[in-house]
Amino acid sequence: MSERILDEVVKASPNRRKFLATLGTATAAVSAMALASPREAEAQTSSPTATEIAVLNFALNLEYLEAEFYTYGQYGYGIEQAGLKVSGVAYGANPPGGGTTTGGAKVTFSNNLVFTGPITSEIGVDERAHVTLLQSFLGSAAIAKPNINLTALGFGFGNQNEYLQLARIFEDVGVTAYGGAAYLLTTPIVIQTAARILAVEALHVGSLHTQIARLNVPSPVLDGADLVPPPTGPQNQYLPVNTANGLPALRSVPQVLALAYGGAGLTQGGFFPSGINGAFYGTASSAPATAANLQTIPPGFAPAPA
Template sequence: MTNLNSKLWQDKPAAETAPVRIDLEAGRRTFIQALGLGVAGAAFFGSNSVKPASAQSVTDADIFNFALNLEYLEAEFYLRASTGEGLTDMEVSGTGTLGPVSGGRQVQFDSQAVANYANEIARNERAHVQTIRSVLGSVAVARPSIDLGLAFTLAARAAGLAGPNDAFDAFANEDNFLLAAFIFEDVGVTAYHGAAPLISDTTNRSYAAGILAVEAYHAGTIRTILYGKGLFSQAQAISNARDSLDGPTDLDQGIGDAMTSNLVPVDSSGLAFSRTTSQVLNIVYLNPNGTPTGFFPNGLNGLIR
């Protein structure tokens, strides 16, 4: 087992990056589609995640803030696993209630290669947080309360990977870390997936496509490592659990088996799956009714929660 005595990446921003010039109102409805928050704008506005009375007030800033909550979760998970430290105070302030992060510590990886992968993904997720915060400026939401301890145990129990009285420590070893990462990664891809060609504003289209591409790279990396380790049944169990949370439609796939790999989960047309905000919330809340529990015990910050 490799002993990582020094943190693989300790660089911290001296200050927030300058706000990116982007028109949050341009192409509002099509940008919603590009983030994969609904099959179409009408589907998004009918989502249970937004109260009907507030539906017409949803803006692109609300969509970016929804994404920012999810990026906070991923960044805190990967940073703590790879370096033992999370985001800095200047990276998590904002509107709404600032919450703590419970759980999480540096993983003692068996393989330097996997440690490197974790470190690289952590850098990417931190950059996503910084970029979205720069886009949002003063309306960026604060990091909500995040649970990286009990939530993983609840997820593992739901998947049948832990008994009803057993705990699952996502940071105990390399395999546990990879399975925990698998819980998030495919959700990120499906949340961002949407009709990017329909976006009228080229800047909006570029940001949506860019983040989606990076999340897809991450998901493919995790799936490939899990496949190489032969963790087929464990990955399938997690996939089944996600599918049971997001509703009756089949939007999830495992990594295959020893005879046939399934590293790229796609539909019959060869396209990545897409989830609505309600479906995403059900998974991260670990609750099919969308009630805040799980990884966000007090819910998300922002309108879509």
């Protein structure tokens, strides 16, 4: 992890010692490559680094959340009942056998004008696949599903419009989270796979924005970097892209946690009542993202090229 970002995250965390110990353990495992035979070392060069393990596990928290949301909306039960593995490394009050999910319910899709039922069902297939894919990359380092509250915002499953509102939030945050962490990845196969997941999340975003605009569904604005579709947003902009540079926003881990936990300076709450799992457990949420996150090179992310 870049020194600047690592220092920022550790300083923001009330559990600095545990964060450093966790990351240090992963670093030691990666450093052991230096003692391996040439053939063994070559076989390990496609494995995630310690930094990537932390980033991929952070992403896995979000994928668990999305997968639970879509699975409950379609079937009325969660991903464990759908056959997915939910056990793994756990922190705090999150159990290693997989956390409890509250608030989910099956949704009635009353208006099929823009294929909301079939499309969100397809998105659910994708999100469950992302959980399994990240688990396979992480192996024994994969985190367990944390405790999740799907109705942390007070809506989501009451009707089709609520479901679209929350789906839009999850997918937009997912795009900005993957984009925000991209420069911390160094292993080619990890970079390539993360880019492909980001592409899928972006496809989801485009579809959901179009549905919301067509059905005239209001969209709560998350923060200063959130570009919402009509009718809430500008009437002539349907996609969450800064038209000045053709790019979406980026959000850092603490900025994503500000949305996940429901405010700044928090280490749990909102969608993750016991906090997230992984090396970023105990990291405090920051102030929300601003319009500066839509710049070509937002402050606090990768430095400008020399």
